[in-house]
Amino acid sequence: MAAIATTPSQFELAAWAKTITPSALQDMLSATANPEVISFALGLPAPELFPRHQFSQLASTLLEAEPLALQYGPPSTTLKTAIVSLMAQRGVRCRPEQIFLTNGAQQGMNLLVRLLLADGGSVLLEDCIYTGFQQVLDPFQAKLLTVPTNPETGMDVAAVEAHLAAGQRPSLIYAISDGHNPLGVSMSLAQRQQLVELAQQYQIPIIEDDAYGFLSYQADTIAPMRALSDDWVLYIGSFSKILAPSLRVGWLVVPEWLIERLSIVKEASDIGTATLSQRLVAAYTQTHQLTTHIDQLCQIYTTRRDTMFSALEQHFPSQTRWYQPSHGMFIWVELPTTVDPFKLLDRAINQAKVAFIPGSVFGVAGKSMSTNGIRLNFSNADIDQINAGIERLATIMQTLKA
Amino acid sequence: MAAIATTPSQFELAAWAKTITPSALQDMLSATANPEVISFALGLPAPELFPRHQFSQLASTLLEAEPLALQYGPPSTTLKTAIVSLMAQRGVRCRPEQIFLTNGAQQGMNLLVRLLLADGGSVLLEDCIYTGFQQVLDPFQAKLLTVPTNPETGMDVAAVEAHLAAGQRPSLIYAISDGHNPLGVSMSLAQRQQLVELAQQYQIPIIEDDAYGFLSYQADTIAPMRALSDDWVLYIGSFSKILAPSLRVGWLVVPEWLIERLSIVKEASDIGTATLSQRLVAAYTQTHQLTTHIDQLCQIYTTRRDTMFSALEQHFPSQTRWYQPSHGMFIWVELPTTVDPFKLLDRAINQAKVAFIPGSVFGVAGKSMSTNGIRLNFSNADIDQINAGIERLATIMQTLKA
Numbered sequence: 047m048a049a050i051a052t053t054p055s056q057f058e059l060a061a062w063a064k065t066i067t068p069s070a071l072q073d074m075l076s077a078t079a080n081p082e083v084i085s086f087a088l089g090l091p092a093p094e095l096f097p098r099h100q101f102s103q104l105a106s107t108l109l110e111a112e113p114l115a116l117q118y119g120p121p122s123t124t125l126k127t128a129i130v131s132l133m134a135q136r137g138v139r140c141r142p143e144q145i146f147l148t149n150g151a152q153q154g155m156n157l158l159v160r161l162l163l164a165d166g167g168s169v170l171l172e173d174c175i176y177t178g179f180q181q182v183l184d185p186f187q188a189k190l191l192t193v194p195t196n197p198e199t200g201m202d203v204a205a206v207e208a209h210l211a212a213g214q215r216p217s218l219i220y221a222i223s224d225g226h227n228p229l230g231v232s233m234s235l236a237q238r239q240q241l242v243e244l245a246q247q248y249q250i251p252i253i254e255d256d257a258y259g260f261l262s263y264q265a266d267t268i269a270p271m272r273a274l275s276d277d278w279v280l281y282i283g284s285f286s287k288i289l290a291p292s293l294r295v296g297w298l299v300v301p302e303w304l305i306e307r308l309s310i311v312k313e314a315s316d317i318g319t320a321t322l323s324q325r326l327v328a329a330y331t332q333t334h335q336l337t338t339h340i341d342q343l344c345q346i347y348t349t350r351r352d353t354m355f356s357a358l359e360q361h362f363p364s365q366t367r368w369y370q371p372s373h374g375m376f377i378w379v380e381l382p383t384t385v386d387p388f389k390l391l392d393r394a395i396n397q398a399k400v401a402f403i404p405g406s407v408f409g410v411a412g413k414s415m416s417t418n419g420i421r422l423n424f425s426n427a428d429i430d431q432i433n434a435g436i437e438r439l440a441t442i443m444q445t446l447k448a
Numbered sequence: 449m450a451a452i453a454t455t456p457s458q459f460e461l462a463a464w465a466k467t468i469t470p471s472a473l474q475d476m477l478s479a480t481a482n483p484e485v486i487s488f489a490l491g492l493p494a495p496e497l498f499p500r501h502q503f504s505q506l507a508s509t510l511l512e513a514e515p516l517a518l519q520y521g522p523p524s525t526t527l528k529t530a531i532v533s534l535m536a537q538r539g540v541r542c543r544p545e546q547i548f549l550t551n552g553a554q555q556g557m558n559l560l561v562r563l564l565l566a567d568g569g570s571v572l573l574e575d576c577i578y579t580g581f582q583q584v585l586d587p588f589q590a591k592l593l594t595v596p597t598n599p600e601t602g603m604d605v606a607a608v609e610a611h612l613a614a615g616q617r618p619s620l621i622y623a624i625s626d627g628h629n630p631l632g633v634s635m636s637l638a639q640r641q642q643l644v645e646l647a648q649q650y651q652i653p654i655i656e657d658d659a660y661g662f663l664s665y666q667a668d669t670i671a672p673m674r675a676l677s678d679d680w681v682l683y684i685g686s687f688s689k690i691l692a693p694s695l696r697v698g699w700l701v702v703p704e705w706l707i708e709r710l711s712i713v714k715e716a717s718d719i720g721t722a723t724l725s726q727r728l729v730a731a732y733t734q735t736h737q738l739t740t741h742i743d744q745l746c747q748i749y750t751t752r753r754d755t756m757f758s759a760l761e762q763h764f765p766s767q768t769r770w771y772q773p774s775h776g777m778f779i780w781v782e783l784p785t786t787v788d789p790f791k792l793l794d795r796a797i798n799q800a801k802v803a804f805i806p807g808s809v810f811g812v813a814g815k816s817m818s819t820n821g822i823r824l825n826f827s828n829a830d831i832d833q834i835n836a837g838i839e840r841l842a843t844i845m846q847t848l849k850a
Contacts, residue, residue, distance in 0.1 A: 056679075056705060057651055059563055060562070060564060060567065061566060063563045063564075066712050079521065090519065091519070093515055098511050098517060099511070101517075101518065103508070106504045106507060109503050109507060110500065110504045113500075116503065118490070118492055118688075120481065149551065150719055152715075152717070152719045153717060165462065165463060178716065181716035217462070249459055277458075291519060291723075292517060292727075293724055294719070301458070310470070314580065315554070315555060316718075317580075320694060322692075322725070
């Protein structure tokens with residue numbers, strides 16, 4: 047049949063979609079897939095620590111033994127039960143009926159926002175936060191109520207109270223209890239208690255993003271806010287940072303009444319989380335190696351974090367400041383005011399083959415964040431790479447000042 | 449620490465989320481997971497035909513050999529290239545740069561609608577259509593411009609033209625070229641040409657849902673609408689019906705300028721499609737068994753379809769009418785007007801252990817569809833089950849009439 051002639055004109059997009067700006071993530075994923083590049087850029091786990099051989103055996107056994115391994119299926123009850131045990135290790139009591147399986151933490155926040163954010167509604171969040179959460183908000187063009195945050199003391203909870211006392215009624219509050227992305231900071235017990243009290247008092251749910259919380263580098267840890275309230279804290283967890291991101295399995299812990307609604311929104315999004323991925327993670331949890339695996343990650347990441355501190359101390363100019371994270375994958379570094387982080391990044395990637403993320407990209411839209419901060423990931427590179435990468439960054443920085 | 453007292457009150461949901469009604473899918477997935485139930489309900493592939501042993505070997509090899517098999521990663525170029533070849537088999541010419549990987553067809557339509565549907569916009573669709581597409585629309589509370597459809601002649605394209613000529617300007621047109629869900633009908637070449645011409649003339653993109661199009665039961669097939677226009681047809685494909693739904697891998701074929709925007713919306717949704725799933729499908733395509741596998745599916749499903757016809761002929765009352773689908777997984781059956789499909793379903797599931805979907809659930813929201821149609825799936829049950837299931841349904845139907 048003859049092809050109908052086509053015009054080069056483009057069809058109309060929804061208004062918000064016309065304003066979409068490119069994200070750094072896909073480019074960074076490609077750039078950092080180059081083995082020559084030392085990446086401090088993304089929140090990637092150490093690939094050499096993945097339990098690939100166990101997964102190889104588990105996958106092979108599962109696919110041979112389970113006739114429905116490649117079929118559609120309901121969410122895995124085995125996996126939900128394993129997650130309940132995992133949450134208990136974080137000091138959170140919950141039931142399988144409160145667990146909702148997602149494609150990683152990102153989908154968890156996406157589904158929750160779509161359910162919670164009212165038309166013309168507002169969202170309360172820190173003024174420097176994970177860009178992926180900001181991307182979730184973009185289509186809604188919601189009013190953003192920001193509160194100050196910093197790498198030393200974290201979210202300014204008094205500023206949250208000020209918004210609420212002034213009559214603001216956001217649809218939700220977004221917070222990261224442990225291992226803040228990008229600042230690395232964790233909230234104190236007092237901050238958690240105050241924020242949960244405000245949520246209850248003003249009847250506004252908190253989305254608690256705990257993607258990094260299991261990666262803890264100190265003996266004393268504080269339970270997530272979900273331990274303080276079953277009703278007002280919607281908890282987001284993920285296997286991406288503690289097991290294997292390529293499977294895309296995460297979870298929510300939410301009040302049971304929300305589960306059915308989440309199921310519908312999830313179904314409309316992608317039918318369900320890949321059942322093969324669910325089964326693989328469930329099978330791995332049943333080998334009882336997950337706790338040991340997380341302990342090993344924490345041990346090795348502690349060494350990497352401390353190596354990065356030493357390298358910063360040794361190579362970076364004395365006006366540099368950095369902050370010690372007790373959790374997660376990131377160190378926030380404030381460069382001397384004479385250094386432009388974007389100029390540094392450009393030379394770092396092209397000349398030194400080192401990648402990182404300039405801190406101002408995390409500034410919440412509408413506020414052009416003025417910061418000389420940069421976010422450095424310490425989980426994805428080994429000790430030699432960390433030493434080499436920091437030294438190369440310092441050398442490049444000198445050429446910038448000259 | 450002491451737990452803060454919680455209240456039983458619930459937080460506010462977005463307006464549309466308060467109106468969410470339960471979906472049949474999750475319940476049906478659970479019900480049909482019961483091996484006693486003969487399921488004609490869902491669009492499930494035959495589980496015994498899954499290439500499980502090949503996947504077992506591929507998964508094992510992949511996880512042993514590929515250091516980044518469990519890591520985040522960019523979309524698989526190998527897989528995109530394989531999809532280009534697959535599309536060529538459907539008569540569609542495209543390039544890897546026009547392929548966008550999704551978590552199955554459902555995510556494809558979800559992402560496209562989110563990009564295309566303007567605030568206060570409308571959508572043009574048939575008055576009886578796949579519920580999953582309707583679920584995608586729900587949060588937008590879009591105006592629905594419906595056109596008649598039926599199991600014999602499909603979408604009424606003249607009615608599409610009437611809407612457009614009357615000044616309606618929907619954000620998109622949704623259509624299924626082959627193996628309509630639920631009606632089973634395929635569009636004629638003339639219908640495809642007319643619809644694409646209208647899309648070009650009025651500059652409105654068509655979302656072409658081709659989830660079932662590769663399952664063809666006749667020698668002569670017509671190419672999807674995407675073959676008629678690179679610019680105005682946004683094609684949705686999936687490996688769920690032709691390979692393995694548990695992996696959640698599908699694709700879009702779209703104009704290249706749309707890819708970056710899709711990447712951002714996808715990233716905000718779930719970072720990316722599980723790279724392990726991508727790699728598994730890519731590895732399977734590289735064994736060059738996919739075409740043979742699809743041919744085998746088509747052969748066996750033809751037999752199942754024909755078995756169901758014979759069983760309907762033999763057991764169902766003479767006032768029943770059904771339609772022969774050339775593609776897909778469904779037969780549309782119109783019951784005698786004396787039979788209430790919902791009463792039949794209730795007794796069928798509970799007494800006869802047979803499941804199907806009453807046709808009126810596919811009626812587009814706002815129009816209460818008056819139909820005695822039911823949708824019967826013929827791919828998931830084997831020949832003996834099909835014969836037994838249809839006979840049981842006929843018996844139950846007799847008790848209803850008595």
